[in-house]
Amino acid sequence: MKSHLYFIHGWGMNRAVWRPIAEKLSHLYDVTLLDLPGYGESIDNLPQTYNLDQISQQVAQNIQQPGIIIGWSLGGLVAQNIALKNKEKTDALITIASTPCFAQKNDWQGIQAHVLTDFQQQLAEDYNKTLERFLAIQAMGSRSARQDIKAFKALLLTYAPPAPAALSGGLQILAEADLTDKIAEIHQPTVRLYGKLDSLVPKAAIDPIHQLQPHSDKYIFNKASHAPFISHPEEFLQVLSQKLSGLT
Numbered sequence: 082m083k084s085h086l087y088f089i090h091g092w093g094m095n096r097a098v099w100r101p102i103a104e105k106l107s108h109l110y111d112v113t114l115l116d117l118p119g120y121g122e123s124i125d126n127l128p129q130t131y132n133l134d135q136i137s138q139q140v141a142q143n144i145q146q147p148g149i150i151i152g153w154s155l156g157g158l159v160a161q162n163i164a165l166k167n168k169e170k171t172d173a174l175i176t177i178a179s180t181p182c183f184a185q186k187n188d189w190q191g192i193q194a195h196v197l198t199d200f201q202q203q204l205a206e207d208y209n210k211t212l213e214r215f216l217a218i219q220a221m222g223s224r225s226a227r228q229d230i231k232a233f234k235a236l237l238l239t240y241a242p243p244a245p246a247a248l249s250g251g252l253q254i255l256a257e258a259d260l261t262d263k264i265a266e267i268h269q270p271t272v273r274l275y276g277k278l279d280s281l282v283p284k285a286a287i288d289p290i291h292q293l294q295p296h297s298d299k300y301i302f303n304k305a306s307h308a309p310f311i312s313h314p315e316e317f318l319q320v321l322s323q324k325l326s327g328l329t
Contacts, residue, residue: 083111084172084329085148089140089156090114091178092251093215093243095121097236098153102310105318110325115143117156119247121240131250133258137162144170149328153177154281154307155251161260164267173270173328175321178307180282180290181260189261190286197256204248218280219308229311264294271297272324276305276312298324 086106088099096114103112116123118136128135137159144150144163147170152160157179164171185191203211213230220229271294275287284301291299300320302309310317 083109084325085146086110086112086325087144087148087150088112088114089150089152089160090117090120091154091156092255093212093248094233095237095240095243097121097239098233098311100236101314102318102321106322106325110329111146111148113143113148115140117159117247117251119244119250121243124241124244124247127244127246131246131253133158133162133254134166136250136254137166141167141170147172149173149175149325151175151177152179153310154179155183155255158183158254158258158260161264161267164269164271165260165263168269171269173272174267175272175274175324175328177274177310178276178279178282179273180286181264181293182258183255183281184257184259186259189289190283192255192281194256197252201249201252204245204252208242208245208248219306220312225312229308232311233308261293264290267294267297270328272328273297273299274309274317274320274324275299275301276307276309277301277303278306281307298327300324 090096090098096116099114106112118139119127140159141163150160150163150171157176160174164174183191185193216230216233220226277284302313305313
């Protein structure tokens, strides 16, 4: 019987970003691609309050069988929350370019407040331009950044643009959500994958995260930024496959 894998995308994206990876893994695993509320096939499925707990609960309702939950960026934050609050559905956890707290605060390394504020303002003015900028950040570190951005766009355009409430609510979650005092309670096997050149989850945050959850495993893609599965797909698939084989 195949193990179940559940993939959760990041802010501004949808389940389609996982299709190339899912195709390569589907012969070994039962793969399910999940949309965050307000995105893709869940565009009209918005909670009354768009916060981390509400969207995590909605995503968890689509996990029919226990399995390995794999989340990227904002999706990784959701995956961590599901691992904490829906333990019975989480056999193991893999986060990609994610953290228990995205915002920089006190001694915690993360996204500076003005960056998220700028995104909020730009979002209100022009969604397409905001998405372009976000895609450019995610492709940083790739020798084929332009092609990476085109690949992102082609996949994303298979669905309608996200609901505005999901976009603004997601940025609010990135600015406010903080699971740093809780991830020690994640006792399921955990693997955390990072990009060394990531500007959203900086390298300086990696050791502090692992001090909070010392039993977790980690891998750093030395030449990747925030989206190693797009910028370095072969290396990413090789590493992910190795980590999955150790979890199943």
